[in-house]
Amino acid sequence: xxxxxxxxxxxxxxxxxxxxxxAWTLWSVSHHExxxxxxxxxxxxxxxxxxxxxxxxxxxxxxxxxxxxxxGKGGPQSVLDLFLSGITTEKTYSAPLATxxxxxxxxxxxxxxxxxxxxxxxxxxxxxxxxxxxxxxxxGGLTAAIYxxxxxxxxxxxxxxxxxxxxxxxxxxxxxxxxxxxxxxxAIIFVLGQSLTSMxxxxxVTGWVGLCRLIRGETLRQTERPYVAAARSxxxxxxxxxxxxxxxxxxxxxxxxxxxxxxxxVLTEAVLSYLGVGTPVGTASWGNMIDGARSELSRDPLVWxxxxxxxxxxxxxxxxxxxxxxxxxxxxxxxxx
Amino acid sequence: MFNYVIRRLLYSVPILLGVIALTFLLFNVLQTPxxxxxxxxxxxxxxxxREAWIKSRGLDRPKTEQFVKHVKNLATFQFGTSWKTGRExxxxxxxxxxxxxxxxxxxxxxxxxxxxxxxLYQVYVRKSLLDRSITLFAVALMSVPTVVYxxxxxxxxxxxxxxxxxxxxxxxxxxxxxxxxxxxxxMAIVNLGSDVRLYRTIxxxxxxxxxxxxxxxxxxxxxxxxxxxxLKNGLIALITLTVATLPRLIMGSLLIENFFxxxxxGNLLVMAIGTSDQPVVLACTYLGSLLYIGGLILTDVCYALxxxxxxxx
Numbered sequence: 001x002x003x004x005x006x007x008x009x010x011x012x013x014x015x016x017x018x019x020x021x022x023a024w025t026l027w028s029v030s031h032h033e034x035x036x037x038x039x040x041x042x043x044x045x046x047x048x049x050x051x052x053x054x055x056x057x058x059x060x061x062x063x064x065x066x067x068x069x070x071x072g073k074g075g076p077q078s079v080l081d082l083f084l085s086g087i088t089t090e091k092t093y094s095a096p097l098a099t100x101x102x103x104x105x106x107x108x109x110x111x112x113x114x115x116x117x118x119x120x121x122x123x124x125x126x127x128x129x130x131x132x133x134x135x136x137x138x139x140g141g142l143t144a145a146i147y148x149x150x151x152x153x154x155x156x157x158x159x160x161x162x163x164x165x166x167x168x169x170x171x172x173x174x175x176x177x178x179x180x181x182x183x184x185x186x187a188i189i190f191v192l193g194q195s196l197t198s199m200x201x202x203x204x205v206t207g208w209v210g211l212c213r214l215i216r217g218e219t220l221r222q223t224e225r226p227y228v229a230a231a232r233s234x235x236x237x238x239x240x241x242x243x244x245x246x247x248x249x250x251x252x253x254x255x256x257x258x259x260x261x262x263x264x265x266v267l268t269e270a271v272l273s274y275l276g277v278g279t280p281v282g283t284a285s286w287g288n289m290i291d292g293a294r295s296e297l298s299r300d301p302l303v304w305x306x307x308x309x310x311x312x313x314x315x316x317x318x319x320x321x322x323x324x325x326x327x328x329x330x331x332x333x334x335x336x337x
Numbered sequence: 338m339f340n341y342v343i344r345r346l347l348y349s350v351p352i353l354l355g356v357i358a359l360t361f362l363l364f365n366v367l368q369t370p371x372x373x374x375x376x377x378x379x380x381x382x383x384x385x386x387r388e389a390w391i392k393s394r395g396l397d398r399p400k401t402e403q404f405v406k407h408v409k410n411l412a413t414f415q416f417g418t419s420w421k422t423g424r425e426x427x428x429x430x431x432x433x434x435x436x437x438x439x440x441x442x443x444x445x446x447x448x449x450x451x452x453x454x455x456x457l458y459q460v461y462v463r464k465s466l467l468d469r470s471i472t473l474f475a476v477a478l479m480s481v482p483t484v485v486y487x488x489x490x491x492x493x494x495x496x497x498x499x500x501x502x503x504x505x506x507x508x509x510x511x512x513x514x515x516x517x518x519x520x521x522x523x524m525a526i527v528n529l530g531s532d533v534r535l536y537r538t539i540x541x542x543x544x545x546x547x548x549x550x551x552x553x554x555x556x557x558x559x560x561x562x563x564x565x566x567x568l569k570n571g572l573i574a575l576i577t578l579t580v581a582t583l584p585r586l587i588m589g590s591l592l593i594e595n596f597f598x599x600x601x602x603g604n605l606l607v608m609a610i611g612t613s614d615q616p617v618v619l620a621c622t623y624l625g626s627l628l629y630i631g632g633l634i635l636t637d638v639c640y641a642l643x644x645x646x647x648x649x650x
Contacts, residue, residue, distance in 0.1 A: 171351065171352075171355070172355075174352055174355075175352050175355030175356055175359065176359070178352050178353075178355075178356050178626045178629055178630050178633075179356055179359065179622060179625065179626045179629075180625045180626065180629055182591065183606075183621060183622045183625045183626070184622065186606070186610060186618065186622075187360070187363055187364075187618055187619070187622045188363065190610065190613075190615070190618050191363050191364060191367050191368045192367070263480070267480075267482055267483075270482040270483075270484060271482070271483060271484070271591075271592060274484050274592055275591065275592075275607055275610055276607075276610050276611055277610055290482060290484050290485065291484070293488065294596075297488060297492070307485075307488065311481075311482065311485050314482060315480050315481055315482075318479075318480035319476065319477060319480040322476050322479060322480055323476060326476070
């Protein structure tokens, strides 16, 4: 089973399936009046467009690192590796664009130039920073695959059926939300063991509550509308009303919530990695690179390039996601903007 | 009012039970006794030692029996002893609470004051370029990871200016202030971005109310209306929303305490994660939830005091 999931071909297919799902969702909602109008408003929003382009660039980089080809020397190689194959690996730290290693008494010449220097293991920092997009993409994608179906389904069920169903779902998420998020994350990863998968599960379990609340509220409002009453009086089944009428009308909230939630996930990864329950050591991630700076900042001479490039890359993605989320919110709900 | 408080307290009992059940599910069901033993005395310990350990903790008993014990322990605050240091946890928590509060409370208040001030100013210059710039600045503040704030302030305040100690803590009367100054500043800044945006939304909603128009029509200056009327009315909504953000306070203080070497609860938890000290993680999770639920009750009571209509529903 685990061989199946770690095989490079399966992973390629999973990534493709994820992007296909995203494209299909966008395609199927694009006929909707609300989405068309939102797109017209979004098109005129310059900040939002720039943010969208930046986010897409990050996603593309991440996808290039996840998708692997069989043509490598030591096993399958990622597409990004092919582009960056000319980059050499040194023995240890070297400053940006330096010609010698950092900390040796006798200047030891480097094999190549490194725009952002090299880290403790001599790996090129720029390459590691780009590779870390993959971790962010996997975290965001897998977490979304867990929490979006959960949150949307429970939210709609609670808002549509009300009474007992609503009480039960509300009780469940109120209880879950009573444990401060970071403590629940730590406890779950602590029990499941440190890995990317358990981080996604933990983030998924804590993340659906906010979405569920949002969807529940909106569904409560939507079910008061005449179109739901009309669908009911025409004898439509519960399933039809939920999937054909309610779901498309709350979908924009899911998208906005996911974009803003993604930025939270990336920031949380940095916190968890600092606490020692984040991305396992050896996997390129911005959190791990920033965490490594704890010892690097007290070195002499100071090693700052690792921290700066990881923090900048992370900041860029989170800022773009935040701005994109705001722009989407303005586009869907112009009164609030 | 008394009835309301009682009702509110009773309402939180099932939630508390739910939290206890969740922690049981995590630490006693999802985690096998073997895994717990390996964590406690090391996976290289001999098989017999691990089995003896499981027996001594009662982890081989039926789950129902374990659950009853779990509920009893948590409900009476019997957290037992640490796996790694062997110290009584209640004692450890009592010692850690002081330093923790010394950081979180002033930091939270400073952040609140700064956030409210900035948001009020934004409303004062609303819909101008300055307003939009502050919003953009707030989004940028939100996008910086906490660790980077800590690194930066430590580098500037302690290493460059050499005014504050880089880390450490000691009870020394007024001298203590020097140890906690940097952590408090970080604490205040970490959530400033999201807070300013939240407060601005609240105050912008108030500014469209009729009473604001009346006050302005009476000839009161815009500053007085904002500082007195809008602030007072906005505070009700603000109280509810700030308590909802209190859990984030714990998140910030985890990193801050650990990095600046403050011997508080957050630091305790970080150390426990590093050494796989499960009783501490469990107790922190439970206490954190308890504090949060207590905070929510307090908010509702404050809310009811401020707005009598709430009590009826």
